[in-house]
Amino acid sequence: MSAVTNKDHAELAEDFNRDENRVDWHDETLWWIRQKRDRIVHQIPDWELLRETASQIKHNVLSNMHSYLQQFEANALANGVHVHWALNAQEHNQIIRQLLKDKQITHMVKSKSMLTEECGLNEYLAEHGIEVIDSDLGERIVQLAKEPPSHIVLPCIHKKKEEIGDLFHMYLGTPSNVADPQILTEAARQHLREIFLTRRAALTGVNFAVAETGEFVVCTNEGNADMGAHLADIHIASMGIEKLIPERKHLGVFLRLLTRSATGQPITTYSSHFRKPRDGKEIHIVLVDNGRSEQLGRPDFRNSLKCIRCGACMNTCPVYRRSGGHSYHTAVAGPIGSILAPNLDMEKYADLPFASTLCGSCSNVCPVKIDIHDQLYKWRQVLVKKGYAPTAKKIGMQLMAATLSSPALYHTAGKAGRAALRYIPFAINNKLNPWYKHRDMPQAPKQSFRDWYLKNNS
Numbered sequence: 001m002s003a004v005t006n007k008d009h010a011e012l013a014e015d016f017n018r019d020e021n022r023v024d025w026h027d028e029t030l031w032w033i034r035q036k037r038d039r040i041v042h043q044i045p046d047w048e049l050l051r052e053t054a055s056q057i058k059h060n061v062l063s064n065m066h067s068y069l070q071q072f073e074a075n076a077l078a079n080g081v082h083v084h085w086a087l088n089a090q091e092h093n094q095i096i097r098q099l100l101k102d103k104q105i106t107h108m109v110k111s112k113s114m115l116t117e118e119c120g121l122n123e124y125l126a127e128h129g130i131e132v133i134d135s136d137l138g139e140r141i142v143q144l145a146k147e148p149p150s151h152i153v154l155p156c157i158h159k160k161k162e163e164i165g166d167l168f169h170m171y172l173g174t175p176s177n178v179a180d181p182q183i184l185t186e187a188a189r190q191h192l193r194e195i196f197l198t199r200r201a202a203l204t205g206v207n208f209a210v211a212e213t214g215e216f217v218v219c220t221n222e223g224n225a226d227m228g229a230h231l232a233d234i235h236i237a238s239m240g241i242e243k244l245i246p247e248r249k250h251l252g253v254f255l256r257l258l259t260r261s262a263t264g265q266p267i268t269t270y271s272s273h274f275r276k277p278r279d280g281k282e283i284h285i286v287l288v289d290n291g292r293s294e295q296l297g298r299p300d301f302r303n304s305l306k307c308i309r310c311g312a313c314m315n316t317c318p319v320y321r322r323s324g325g326h327s328y329h330t331a332v333a334g335p336i337g338s339i340l341a342p343n344l345d346m347e348k349y350a351d352l353p354f355a356s357t358l359c360g361s362c363s364n365v366c367p368v369k370i371d372i373h374d375q376l377y378k379w380r381q382v383l384v385k386k387g388y389a390p391t392a393k394k395i396g397m398q399l400m401a402a403t404l405s406s407p408a409l410y411h412t413a414g415k416a417g418r419a420a421l422r423y424i425p426f427a428i429n430n431k432l433n434p435w436y437k438h439r440d441m442p443q444a445p446k447q448s449f450r451d452w453y454l455k456n457n458s
C-alpha cells in the first residue's frame with residue numbers, strides 16, 4: 001500500500017508539521033527508541049567488531065550474488081521448497097496470484113513484509129478478488145486505517161492509542177473511547193486468531209536466507225509469521241535477492257545486530273527457521289530483483305543493498321522524526337529509503353535525497369556500516385546532473401555558482417543583499433521565499449567581513 005501523492009517531501013512534511021503536538025510526540029518516541037538502542041549497544045564490548053563483520057559478510061554476498069543465489073536455489077529445491085524468480089514487482093505479484101489461483105484460495109494471511117509494500121501486493125490481489133489480512137499488529141492497524149506503514153519496523157508509530165481505539169471500535173467492535181493498549185491488543189488477538197485458523201495460505205517476508213542450507217529466517221516479535229505459516233497449507237515467502245547470507249554461522253552476527261538496532265531489545269522474540277515443508281504442505285519462495293541488480297551495478301550505491309531493515313537510521317534521523325514516514329511517499333521511508341527509491345524511479349523520488357541534513361547520524365548507527373549520508377549526497381549530484389532537480393533549485397544553484405566564482409559579483413551581491421534586508425525587507429521576508437517560511441531572516445550587518453578587514457588591517 002504505497003502512498004499515492006503528487007506532493008513532494010517538503011509539502012508532505014509541511015502537512016505533518018501542522019499538528020505540532022503530534023510532531024513533538026513522534027520525535028520524542030523515536031528518540032526514546034534510539035536511546036534504548038544506545039543503552040543496549042553499549043553493553044556489548046565487541047559492537048564495532050560485529051558491525052564490521054556484518055558489513056564484510058554482506059560485502060562478500062554483494063560481490064558473489066550470482067553464485068550464492070544459485071547455491072541457495074539448489075539447496076532450497078533439494079529441501080522440497082518451490083523457488084520462483086521475479087524480475088520486478090509485477091512478476092512478483094503475478095506469481096503469487098497464480099499460486100493462489102491454482103489452489104482456489106481467495107483469502108490469505110500475511111505477516112510483515114516491506115517487499116510486498118514495495119510491490120503493491122495487497123492492492124494488486126484486492127483488484128483480483130483476493131483478500132489479504134496483515135497479521136502484524138501495527139500493519140493491521142494501518143491496514144484498517146487504509147494507510148501505508150510509516151516506518152519499516154514500527155508501521156503505525158505515527159498513530160496515537162486513542163486513534164487506534166477509534167479504529168478498533170469501528171472495525172473490530174470494541175467499546176467506544178477505549179485506549180487501553182491491553183484491551184486493544186486482546187481485541188486484535190481474538191480477531192487475528194480467527195484469521196489464522198481459517199486461512200489456507202500465508203505469506204511472510206524473509207529476514208535472512210542461508211545459501212549453505214537453503215533455509216530462511218523470519219524475525220517477528222509477535223509470532224504472527226509462525227502462526228500464519230504453520231496453520232496454512234501453503235507458505236509463500238517473498239524475498240529481495242539481497243537478503244542472502246553465505247552460511248548459517250553468520251546468522252549469529254546479524255541476529256545480534258538486528259533487534260538491538262531496531263528496538264533496543266537483545267534479540268527478536270521469534271527468529272523462526274523455515275527449511276522444508278511438512279508432509280502435505282508447500283513452501284514457495286519468490287526471489288525478487290525489482291531494481292536490485294541495477295543498484296548493484298551502481299558503484300556509489302551498491303552498499304545500500306547491505307541493509308537489514310532495522311530502522312535505526314529512521315529513529316535517529318532529525319528529518320524523519322519531525323516529518324513523519326508518510327512524507328517520503330515510498331514504501332521504505334527515511335534515510336535508507338531515500339537511497340533506494342531513486343534507483344527505482346529517479347524522477348518520482350528526486351526530492352528524497354534532499355530530505356536530509358547530511359548530519360551523518362544515520363551512518364553512525366547503521367549496524368552494517370552503510371555510508372548512508374555519503375550516498376544521499378552522491379544521489380543529489382546524480383539527480384542534478386540528470387536534470388531531475390526542481391527548476392527553482394537548479395536556477396538558484398547556477399546563480400550561486402556564478403556569484404561564488406566571481407569576486408566582483410560576490411561583493412556586489414553581498415552589498416545588494418545587505419541593502420535589501422535593511423531598506424526593503426519585505427522583498428525577502430515574504431511568504432514566496434521558502435527559506436523565510438520557517439525562519440527569521442538575520443539582521444543585515446553594517447559592513448561585510450571583507451570591508452571590515454580592509455578598514456582595520458590596511
Ligand code: SF4
Nearest residue numbers: 307308310311313366
Ligand atoms: S540502512 Fe542501516 S540503519 Fe538503516 S534500516 Fe538499513 S541496516 Fe538499519
